[in-house]
Amino acid sequence: MKKCFYCNRMIDTPNTISIKNEKIDCCDDLYSTKARAFINFAERTKFFFAISVTASILMAFGPLFPICSNAIRTILLCIGWGLLGLTICVFPLATPETFQLLGVKKTIRLVRVVGCLLILITPIWPMIML
Numbered sequence: 220m221k222k223c224f225y226c227n228r229m230i231d232t233p234n235t236i237s238i239k240n241e242k243i244d245c246c247d248d249l250y251s252t253k254a255r256a257f258i259n260f261a262e263r264t265k266f267f268f269a270i271s272v273t274a275s276i277l278m279a280f281g282p283l284f285p286i287c288s289n290a291i292r293t294i295l296l297c298i299g300w301g302l303l304g305l306t307i308c309v310f311p312l313a314t315p316e317t318f319q320l321l322g323v324k325k326t327i328r329l330v331r332v333v334g335c336l337l338i339l340i341t342p343i344w345p346m347i348m349l
């Protein structure tokens with residue numbers, strides 16, 4: 220039995236599409252269209268995703284480098300985690316293994332929840348740091 224790449228349900232008669240030399244099974248036309256759109260979106264945006272994630276992680280670890288004042292390090296920390304949260308909300312990209320395991324639909328939801336949590340905890344950093 221195969222699993223739908225998009226909604227992760229078991230399917231008897233998969234609607235197989237091929238994207239970039241990879242075969243993907245989906246349960247119907249709608250989901251195969253959505254899966255294709257998502258993979259194209261991921262291909263187009265992964266460059267910006269990588270830059271944004273790298274920048275936010277560097278800022279989030281700013282407090283480890285004691286070069287600037289505590290206030291500046293706290294601001295960097297907030298921007299870093301906030302930007303990371305925002306980035307993964309806008310570009311809900313995960314590892315191929317995660318998509319295989321959960322399907323696109325659940326993975327996007329999970330990643331967005333994590334992103335929102337990261338944004339929500341941003342105001343906590345100044346309380347800890349200052």
Ligand SMILES: [Zn+2]
Nearest residue numbers: 223226246250
């Ligand atoms: Zn499906």
